[in-house]
Amino acid sequence: MNLRTERTALADPDRKIFVLVHGGAHGAWAFERLASLLVQEGHRVIARDLPGHGLGARLPRSxxxxxxxxxxxxxxxxxxxxxxxxxxxxxxxGTVRRLAERMPDRRIILLGHSMAGLVLNQVGEAVPELIGRLVYLSAWMTADGTSFGDYMDAPEFSTGLIPSVLLADPAVTGALRMDFRSGDPEYRARVKATFAADEYVPDNPTDVRTLPTSHSPFVSQSARLAEILLEL
Incomplete structure (x- = not known):
């Protein structure tokens, strides 16, 4: 797992708001362990379900x-x-803007996991002056002028673990489809191994931190992840 961060605007470094954005297969609930650790240190934490996820999710009948x-x-x-x-x-x-308006003395750390890296790119471009740090947690950090599809089509992607658990063509279903309720032990083992086992801005370099985890460190190593975030 790689965690990449970018510096943007700065405010009081001792008073932070962590805005946690989940990936495509999760909801705000995924940050329960991490959020409690950050709150215990005196910081604010906001984690919301993205549209169509979490409590607002709609599942295919199949x-x-x-x-x-x-x-x-x-x-x-x-x-x-x-x-x-x-x-x-x-x-x-909208969340970032409201937080910056109501708590201007606190620095906003915006973290995105997995697919949410694509969201961070656009939010960072929309309100760079309001964000103290962008944190890409095992996330898509696409280069300028490239898309998610460009990476999906790259030869390197075929050697990763995610293709081994996909059960449908996204072009057909309109979504990445996996079966987290599968009764097949071999398939469940692949899912666990994939997700839950233990020059763009030259004056604003990316800082990369590495943890020995798979795709979801907020589950397997939440305490160590919190330590890294608190250092930012």
Whole structure:
């Protein structure tokens, strides 16, 4: 797991607000352990469900039917396929603006996990003056002029673990589709290994920190992750 950060505007470094943005397969609940550790140190923490996730999630009917019908699961369109990156960007940007207005003395640390790296890119461009730090946690930190699709099509992506747990073509379903309720021990082991096992701005260099975890360090090493965040 790599954690990358970028410096932006600065305020009081001792008083922070951590805005935590979850990835595509999670909700705000994923940050429960991490949030409590940051709050204990006197910081504010905001974690909201992105549109179409968490309490607002809508599941494909084929996912709730057991035993799973692989054909239906691979072809049923996602009920949230209409959601776009703009929806996520607008929500997070609005949150950042309100926090900056109400607590101007606190520095805002915006953290995005996995898919939320794409959200951070756009929010960072929309309100750079309001953000003290961008933190890409095992996240998509795409270069200027490139897209998520460019990376998905790259040869390097085929050697990663995520393709091994995908059960549908995103072009067909409108979403990345995995079966977290699978009864297949081998498939569940792959999911665990994938997600839960133990020049862009030359004057603003990226700082990379590494933890020996898989894709979700807020689950497996929340205390160590909190320590790193508190150092920012």
């Amino acid at each position: 996912y709730t039917t057991r035993p799973l019908n692989p054909q239906a699961f691979a072809t049923e369109p996602s009920p949230v396929a209409h959601m776009t990156l703009r929806d996520y960007r607008d929500q997070v940007t």
